[in-house]
Amino acid sequence: KQEVTQIPAALSVPEGENLVLNCSFTDSAIYNLQWFRQDPGKGLTSLLLIQSSQREQTSGRLNASLDKSSGRSTLYIAASQPGDSATYLCAVRPGDYKLSFGAGTTVTVRA
Amino acid sequence: NAGVTQTPKFQVLKTGQSMTLQCAQDMNHNSMYWYRQDPGMGLRLIYYSASEGTTDKGEVPNGYNVSRLNKREFSLRLESAAPSQTSVYFCASSESQGSNYGYTFGSGTRLTVV
Numbered sequence: 429k430q431e432v433t434q435i436p437a438a439l440s441v442p443e444g445e446n447l448v449l450n451c452s453f454t455d456s457a458i459y460n461l462q463w464f465r466q467d468p469g470k471g472l473t474s475l476l477l478i479q480s481s482q483r484e485q486t487s488g489r490l491n492a493s494l495d496k497s498s499g500r501s502t503l504y505i506a507a508s509q510p511g512d513s514a515t516y517l518c519a520v521r522p523g524d525y526k527l528s529f530g531a532g533t534t535v536t537v538r539a
Numbered sequence: 540n541a542g543v544t545q546t547p548k549f550q551v552l553k554t555g556q557s558m559t560l561q562c563a564q565d566m567n568h569n570s571m572y573w574y575r576q577d578p579g580m581g582l583r584l585i586y587y588s589a590s591e592g593t594t595d596k597g598e599v600p601n602g603y604n605v606s607r608l609n610k611r612e613f614s615l616r617l618e619s620a621a622p623s624q625t626s627v628y629f630c631a632s633s634e635s636q637g638s639n640y641g642y643t644f645g646s647g648t649r650l651t652v653v
Contacts, residue, residue, distance in 0.1 A: 460639075460640075460641065462641045462642065464644075469649075470646065470647070471629060471644050471645055471646035471647045472629065472631075472644040473644075474641055474642070474643065474644075477639075477640075477641040479639060517582070519582075519642070521641075521642075526572075526584055526587060526597065527572075527582075527584075527631075527642055529581050529582040530581065531579075531581045532581065
């Protein structure tokens with residue numbers, strides 16, 4: 429069974445600092461890895477999707493890397509803003525249809 | 540806007556009551572899913588439908604039933620609600636194959652069983 433771990437569980441940084449969120453998974457046989465953002469009381473918003481053949485994906489201030497062989501992905505958020513405060517979820521898609529989620533990292537960016 | 544639509548957004552049930560959560564997607568996706576999200580437990584798969592006409596159990600199917608009504612719609616039914624089913628329920632959809640495709644989630648249904 430695929431296990432997905434996100435460290436740290438919570439993170440608090442001052443505005444302007446770069447954020448580094450980690451995700452590890454136990455089975456490297458994956459189709460893709462997806463990072464989501466979830467605001468309190470809201471649904472999941474997809475941020476980035478990295479295919480298994482890719483090493484990284486970028487969107488604006490967000491960059492996600494994937495090292496499939498070591499079972500790791502990192503989400504970098506540059507120059508954090510208070511609006512980046514949310515919970516970030518990592519999800520791995522294995523060979524079947526079912527995403528496996530990490531428990532998330534809750535980020536607070538202090539103004 | 541294209542996406543996944545869930546109804547209702549909020550619901551309070553008494554123990555033993557039944558209800559159906561509705562989900563519809565307009566992206567022509569083949570696969571649809573129901574997840575529940577609980578504090579400290581993360582997101583757990585209840586049921587999924589790989590394609591129209593098929594449904595399968597996920598991690599936590601007990602107490603639930605599903606119907607894939609057509610390609611667009613996938614409903615989740617609680618036949619006899621229990622307090623343990625108090626949770627936030629999310630519906631999602633995706634293409635069935637290929638690494639290019641991610642999941643799209645609805646905004647959730649917040650269910651309280653008293």
